[in-house]
Amino acid sequence: MFAAYLPGGSRVELKEVPDPEPGYGQVRIAMRASTICGSDLRAIYREHLGSGPEAYQGVVGGHEPAGRVESIGGGVGRIKAGDRVVVYHISGCGQCDECRKGYQISCLSPQRAAYGWQRDGGHATYMIADERDCLVLPDSLTFVDGACVACGFGTAYEALRRIDVSGHDSLLITGLGPVGLAAGLMGRKLGSPLVVGVDPSAARRELALKLGAVDAATVPGSGELSTLMPGGADTAIDCSGSGQGQLATIDGTRPWGRVALVGEGGVIDGLDVSHAIIHKQLTIHGSWVTSTGHMAELLRQLDRWDLHPEQVVTETFPLEQVAEAYAAADAAQTGKVSIVWKD
Structure with a gap:
C-alpha cells in the first residue's frame, strides 16, 4: 500500500x-x-x-x-x-x-x-x-x-457543550478556520440567535458568511465588534491558537460570560487578569478535543x-x-x- x-x-x-x-x-x-x-x-x-x-x-x-x-x-x-x-x-x-x-x-x-x-x-x-x-x-x-x-x-462540539450555548446566547468565534466554521454551524443549530466571527483573512470571512456559519464577520481590532455585539458576547470560543486572538476573545465577552479556549499554541502577553477575567466574573474553559x-x-x-x-x-x-x-x-x-x- x-x-x-x-x-x-x-x-x-x-x-x-x-x-x-x-x-x-x-x-x-x-x-x-x-x-x-x-x-x-x-x-x-x-x-x-x-x-x-x-x-x-x-x-x-x-x-x-x-x-x-x-x-x-x-x-x-x-x-x-x-x-x-x-x-x-x-x-x-x-x-x-x-x-x-x-x-x-x-x-x-x-x-x-x-x-x-x-x-x-x-x-x-x-x-x-x-x-x-x-x-x-x-x-x-x-x-x-x-x-x-x-x-x-468533535473539538468544536465539546467546546460548545462546555459553554452551554443555547437560544439565549450570542456567540463570538475568533478564528474562522475549519474549527471556527464548525463552531459557527453547530452554534446555529444549538439555537444561538447571533454568531459573529473574527478573522484577519478575507477569504475565510467570506467562506464563513457563504456557509451561514456566522451572521457577521469582521477583522481583529477593527472596533466593529462592539457595534455588532454591544456589551460583548454571552459566549465565546477562540479557535485561532494565537495569543492576540485569545485575548480578543476574552475581551469580547460580556461580564458573567462563558469562554472556551480551543486553539493551541498561543501565549497571552499583557493579560490583566483582574480587569479581564476576575472583575468580569468570566468562566473560562480549556477544552481539548x-x-x-x-x-x-x-x-x-x-x-x-x-x-x-x-x-x-x-x-x-x-x-x-x-x-x-x-x-x-x-x-x-x-x-x-x-x-x-x-x-
Missing part, C-alpha cells in the same frame, strides 16, 4: 509499504477520507515541535480518518467487516479514569498513542485501529463528514440536524497528491482540506 509520512521542513514523503494486518482487538480500515488538521501543520508538517502527547514518532500521518472496515482481528465483536467508521484519534490505556470517561485525549499512561502522531494514521491505503476507537457512521453521513468529526467538529461519548452524541446530532460537516471542505486531493494537499492547507486561505479515495 501507499502511505504518507511527515519528515518536517514542509515536506511529505509518500512511500510504498506492506499492507498491515489487524491484531487482537483491532480492525483494518480501507481509507475513504482523511482530513488535514491545523495541529498537523503547526507541530509536524513545518517542523517537529511537539513533545509528550504531541511528539511525532515518524509514523504514517493523519489523525482524522474515516473509512470502511475491511477485516477484523480476534476478539472484535462490536464492529463488523463492512461497517463505515470514523476513528477517535487517540488510543489510551483503556484503564485509567480519563479513558473510562471516554477522554482518551487526557490519558497519562505511556501506552497512550495518537493516530498520526505515535501510531500509524489515516494517510494510507489502509490503517489499523483498535475496535474501541471506532464509531459507526450513521447512514446519512458521508466518509468526509466522518473525517471532519474525528477532530475538528472531546470524548468518545460526546463524539457518538455528535454523530447522532448531525443526523438529526441534517448537517453535513463536509461543507467546510473546500479542496480534495487523492493520496498521490498528498504533498499538494498539505501545501494548500498550510496556505490557510481555504476551508478544510481532505484526502479522499473512491469507495
